[in-house]
Amino acid sequence: METLSLILQLAWTFFLVGAFTFGGGYAMLSLIQTQVVVAHQWLSESAFTDIVAISQMTPGPIGINTATYVGYSVLYEATGLQWMGVVGSAAATLALMLPSFIIVLAIVHFYTKFKDSSLFEGTMGWLRPTVVGLIAAAAVILVVRVAWAGCVPAFSVVRENFVDWKSWLLLGAAFAACYWGKINPILIILAGAVLGLLLY
Amino acid sequence: MEGKKVSLLQIFGVFAKIGAFTIGGGYAMIPIIQREMSKRGWISDEELPDIVALSQSAPGVMAVNISIFAGYRLRGVAGSIAATLGSVTPSFLIILAIAAFFSAFRDNPLVERAFRGIRPVVVALILVPMVNMAKKACTTWWKWLLAAAALVLVALLNVSPIYILLVVIVLGFSVSYYSGKWKR
Incomplete structure (x- = not known):
């Protein structure tokens, strides 16, 4: 009974994380951290840091990896059973994706319906170059780190990604x-x- | 999608392949999606930036959003479920295996060395679709300016992409609406 309520709490937490993170995996990590480490205290800070490192090093979206790993760890720590860990990771991962499902399906429905309207095409004409800039930024962030000292930016190479x-x-x-x-x-x-x- | 119906199993398989090689985040997925999907004629080059833009406008994991969107274009709701399950299954299995058996994975020097080679490669693979999209999307000087502004705001000033997208959607919509009225 206690385990069931833990699974439900875990699923609810990741549902909220999925519904309220905009802007990709790294924005999601801080939200997961405040929920899992600070609010519920399911995992210690160092355990969470290890999980993030492994999620970055393994293939797959980092948000999904972290949810899977956290779900496993929380249920395994609570019950000592590996198969309960698997249940926890499935619950966390599916709950994380559920809000996206509802919202993206609404968007794609709209897209399919209005794709050929001139108003939609006009708006996309603005959106497409913006996405080019966003993708460029994603690449730049992996290469250069910006630190602000007042109004003066200082640039340095991200050494974890560019060793030499x-x-x-x-x-x-x-x-x-x-x-x-x-x-x-x-x-x-x-x-x-x-x-x-x-x-x- | 018109023409031959794509099987759900095939969608699952292709997205599992895409998911298995997405390292570091949703953007790294774009070149692989482009390759795997345009090879099969599932998607046109014009459609990809739309999918990326609209997937970013929704909350959640971007890679999942892209899968839902692309899967839906192929086979409706069933297609989006097949694509999403496909793209998360490899990472799900890998993480479970690591969590259950290889807690020393992170400290393995072989893994770290392989990743020293992979990380710069991932940056290049993000740049390639960006260049391809820029050639199609940035047709006028002000569109280049828009791209540059988005780059500076996110990379230098740490502005969240979602605010930029929302502002651009409102701006683009209003301008298109009024210029459309004007012509009539």
């Missing part, structure tokens, strides 16, 4: 292979992993 000069070569080679070489991105990622093992 070889990293820049890898970036250039991957871009060339994908853009001009039209090589499958999956193969390029695998090549990056192999080169990482050989070079470092």
Whole structure:
């Protein structure tokens, strides 16, 4: 009974996280942290940090990875049963996706219906270049860190992603292979992993 | 989508492949989606920026939103469920395996070395679809300005993308509405 209420609380928490995070995985992490570590105290700060590190290192969206891992850990800690951990991770992951489902289906319905209207096309004409800028920002954030001292920005390279000069070569080679070489991105990622093992 | 019906199993399989190689977040998914879906004729190059823009306008995990959107375009609600389950299944299984068996995964030096090679590659793979989209979307000087403004606001000033999208939606809608009236 206690376990059931824990599962429901976990699902409800991740439902709220899914409904109220805008702007991707990293925005989601802080919300998960305040709920799981601070509000409910299901996990310690250090356990949560480990979970985030592993979620970043494994394939898949970071928000989903974190939800899966947190769901497993919370139920496993509470019951000591591995299969309950699996139940917890399924509950957290599905609950996280549920709000998106409802909202995106409404949007896609609207999109399908109005795709060819001139008003919609006009609005998208503004939205598409904006998305180009947002994607550029996502790439820049992985490369450069900005620290503000008053009104003066200070730039530094994100060392976790760009360890040394070889990293820049890898970036250039991957871009060339994908853009001009039209090589499958999956193969390029695998090549990056192999080169990482050989070079470092 | 017109023409031949795509099977749900096929949607699940393709999105599982996409999910397995999405490292670091939703944007890293775009080049793989573009490749896998345009190869099969599931999506046009014009449609991809729309999917990304509208998926970002909804809350939640962007990769999931993209899957729901793209899956729906293929086979309706059933398609969106198949795509979403497909894209999260690999990470779900990998994380479960790590949580249950390999708690030392993070400290494994081999994993860390492989990731030193992967991380810069991911940046390149985000840049490629951006360049392709820019060539199609930025047709006038003010559209380039819009892209640059979004870049500066997010990367330098830490503004959340959702506010930028909302403002642009309102602006774009009003301008299109009034210029449409004007012509009539």
